[in-house]
Amino acid sequence: MTGPRARDLITRARDEALADRPAYTTLLRLLTLGGRVPYPDAVDSLTVKERSVLQQTIGDEELRLLPADPHGPDGSDSRDLLVAYSPQGKLSLLEASEGRPAGVGDVLALLRVSRSVLERAEEEHAAWQVAEDREQARLDRVLRGWEAAGSLPARVRQAADWADHVETVLIYCGRQVFSRSDAGTSTLLRERPLRELAAEPPAAWSPAERLLVMAVHVLFATGRSIRFEEFNGRQLSATALRTWLVSTWHRYAHALGRHIPADLPTRPLLPLAAEVAELARAVDRSDWIRFRRITGTTFGKREVLAMLPQRERSHCPAPDTLAALAERSLGRRHARELPGEELVARMVREAVTGTAAEQVPLLERILATIVESAVQDLDADYAMSSAVRDLRRLGRSGPVRAASPLTLRKPDFFCCVLPHPGRLGGLRDVEIRRILWLVAQRMQYNRWHFVPGNFDRAEVPAERHYFFPPALPDLAESADMWHGGHVAAGVRYSLRAPGAQLWRGSLVAGGNEYRGGYDLRAVRMSGEPFVRADLWLATRYSGLIDAFWRAMAACVPQDPGEPYPVITAFDRHWYENDEWKAFTGRTAAVGSRR
Numbered sequence: 001m002t003g004p005r006a007r008d009l010i011t012r013a014r015d016e017a018l019a020d021r022p023a024y025t026t027l028l029r030l031l032t033l034g035g036r037v038p039y040p041d042a043v044d045s046l047t048v049k050e051r052s053v054l055q056q057t058i059g060d061e062e063l064r065l066l067p068a069d070p071h072g073p074d075g076s077d078s079r080d081l082l083v084a085y086s087p088q089g090k091l092s093l094l095e096a097s098e099g100r101p102a103g104v105g106d107v108l109a110l111l112r113v114s115r116s117v118l119e120r121a122e123e124e125h126a127a128w129q130v131a132e133d134r135e136q137a138r139l140d141r142v143l144r145g146w147e148a149a150g151s152l153p154a155r156v157r158q159a160a161d162w163a164d165h166v167e168t169v170l171i172y173c174g175r176q177v178f179s180r181s182d183a184g185t186s187t188l189l190r191e192r193p194l195r196e197l198a199a200e201p202p203a204a205w206s207p208a209e210r211l212l213v214m215a216v217h218v219l220f221a222t223g224r225s226i227r228f229e230e231f232n233g234r235q236l237s238a239t240a241l242r243t244w245l246v247s248t249w250h251r252y253a254h255a256l257g258r259h260i261p262a263d264l265p266t267r268p269l270l271p272l273a274a275e276v277a278e279l280a281r282a283v284d285r286s287d288w289i290r291f292r293r294i295t296g297t298t299f300g301k302r303e304v305l306a307m308l309p310q311r312e313r314s315h316c317p318a319p320d321t322l323a324a325l326a327e328r329s330l331g332r333r334h335a336r337e338l339p340g341e342e343l344v345a346r347m348v349r350e351a352v353t354g355t356a357a358e359q360v361p362l363l364e365r366i367l368a369t370i371v372e373s374a375v376q377d378l379d380a381d382y383a384m385s386s387a388v389r390d391l392r393r394l395g396r397s398g399p400v401r402a403a404s405p406l407t408l409r410k411p412d413f414f415c416c417v418l419p420h421p422g423r424l425g426g427l428r429d430v431e432i433r434r435i436l437w438l439v440a441q442r443m444q445y446n447r448w449h450f451v452p453g454n455f456d457r458a459e460v461p462a463e464r465h466y467f468f469p470p471a472l473p474d475l476a477e478s479a480d481m482w483h484g485g486h487v488a489a490g491v492r493y494s495l496r497a498p499g500a501q502l503w504r505g506s507l508v509a510g511g512n513e514y515r516g517g518y519d520l521r522a523v524r525m526s527g528e529p530f531v532r533a534d535l536w537l538a539t540r541y542s543g544l545i546d547a548f549w550r551a552m553a554a555c556v557p558q559d560p561g562e563p564y565p566v567i568t569a570f571d572r573h574w575y576e577n578d579e580w581k582a583f584t585g586r587t588a589a590v591g592s593r594r
Contacts (some may be wrong), residue, residue, distance in 0.1 A: 009033045009297075010089045017083065017108040023065045024057040027083070027111075030091045036478050037089075037233075037297045044234040045172060045298070048128045050093045052121035053081065053113060065109035079118060081111040088170070088185055089297065090177075101175040103187070128239070135238035136207065139214040142270065143202045153198040159216040160194040161457065166225035167467050168299040170232045173208035178236075181299055214269075215241050221273035222248070223280055224468050226301070233298025245272050251305050252279035255288040284502040289313075291535060294476035303472070308536055310503060315340030315540045321373040322366075322544070329362055340540070341547035344370075348551035352565060359565040364416075366548060367567075371418045371520075372583045374541040378534055380522035381423050381490075382436065385545050386415035386443040387518040390566040391552050394451070394517070395510010402459040405451050405512065414570040415443035421584040429578070435490065437575040443521075450516045469516020470498045473539055477529050490525040495535050497521075497542035504546065509553050518545055 013030050032042045043051055057063055065083060082094040086105030146152040163169055171178045179185040188194055202210055215236055219227040246265055253260055283290060289308040292301045318340035326335035326343055330350055335343055351362040375383035388394055389412055397404040417436045424432055452466035476494045498519040500506050506513035520542040557564055
């Protein structure tokens with residue numbers, strides 16, 4: 001059903017370290033986990049010196065890796081580099097003088113290079129270090145300013161809190177690893193927690209710690225903590241931080257047709273970050289769309305811009321399955337002529353104002369029909385959408401905005417997951433049933449976990465953990481490498497189109513505003529990855545779901561005592577009693593998988 005996990009690939013790569021092949025081919029296989037990590041992402045995990053050495057070995061067909069004596073000295077020649085590999089699949093090329101820093105993993109072999117190679121690598125590093133020291137000095141001045149103003153401890157605690165509410169952190173600063181991830185590494189919690197720095201002056205911090213605190217503040221200013229994930233699996237440096245900010249400014253300016261100011265490369269980082277955030281909001285209102293490509297092996301999430309005119313982000317006309325439901329359930333003769341989002345809004349309004357006995361079943365059929373149509377159009381193994389069961393629970397209840405939403409529990413959310421009617425032929429119904437319910441439970445948890453991220457930090461109790469809700473559409477590959485839930489559900493490739501979409505206003509429920517309250521997701525267990533055309537299609541289906549919840553919000557009665565429909569399907573009973581089959585046409589074994 002699924003391929004090898006990250007640990008299997010790491011074990012295989014380690015076992016092949018001394019195979020009789022050119023050193024550079026082995027190093028590239030170690031670096032990219034046998035080709036599962038894109039080379040541009042993989043090489044970003046190396047230091048400047050390591051990258052130089054690797055590039056100089058490429059094409060040398062005679063150079064081989066040598067055995068390392070685990071009981072002897074670290075190398076027998078001054079030209080020997082230790083080839084180390086971490087449990088997370090991180091390649092390091094160490095000089096003997098470095099020793100074996102924590103986190104680099106086991107030494108697999110020796111790489112004996114010429115002194116010329118080492119000299120070139122040292123020269124490239126020296127040139128980079130000049131620029132890095134200059135950039136780091138600018139960041140240090142900001143830290144000293146915060147220290148003089150007495151705000152540094154609070155800013156450190158703020159940085160730690162932000163880092164704790166992003167899903168995954170796996171960032172390299174030279175040999176130091178800052179992590180909190182599914183890959184079994186959580187240095188931000190177990191070794192020297194970020195919060196501990198608040199009790200010490202910056203002079204007592206390591207250079208990497210000073211950089212991390214500043215980088216967290218800079219990246220958060222560009223678009224909340226999800227920006228930290230742009231550096232997952234990569235080397236974070238002061239110069240890399242500036243390069244990322246300037247290049248992102250350039251990309252946004254190109255999309256908007258903005259002039260590039262001559263002093264852009266030298267502007268202070270915090271004001272530059274604020275400008276990036278402002279430009280991002282402008283891009284979201286344009287005919288360009290921001291989305292992210294996710295590499296599951298390294299947890300890297302890289303933002304991409306693409307042209308997708310606003311008019312192409314909605315279903316027009318409505319999907320046939322949805323129009324057929326409107327004709328069958330509501331007697332609408334011309335449903336196929338309406339734009340999809342308008343049709344959904346009308347169907348919801350008519351359902352809510354209908355008889356109580358029919359309200360909820362029809363609303364559930366609308367949602368399931370959207371998911372059913374999406375899973376087939378996307379040629380996915382299964383697709384899903386999740387949200388809160390009772391929209392009124394997201395609203396205000398008295399003077400405290402978050403009082404009602406924070407009382408929600410996992411069963412107060414649902415996830416409608418449907419399999420493709422012509423796929424998964426190699427699985428028995430009992431196996432499909434298990435996958436669907438596992439996925440539904442995970443998504444219930446995710447929805448519960450995202451709700452507090454829509455409120456100010458002071459409104460959420462310190463003990464209530466949460467993640468900031470997703471806002472950008474994304475395409476993910478190798479999603480089953482580390483994530484336990486994805487492994488259990490066989491998620492190899494996935495896409496996600498969250499709502500409320502960034503080019504629309506937030507969903508307003510009872511006076512509270514929400515992003516990431518619902519979405520459309522699709523999964524393939526094998527075969528080809530999803531591509532941008534699939535993501536654009538998922539975005540249109542997400543628009544239908546968005547129209548559903550906006551119409552539901554508009555129908556909430558002013559009087560809390562008036563009846564209002566609550567979604568009751570998509571629970572354990574719904575999956576275990578095969579009620580999902582009514583939407584898939586699956587009554588017996590289905591056709592073979594592709």
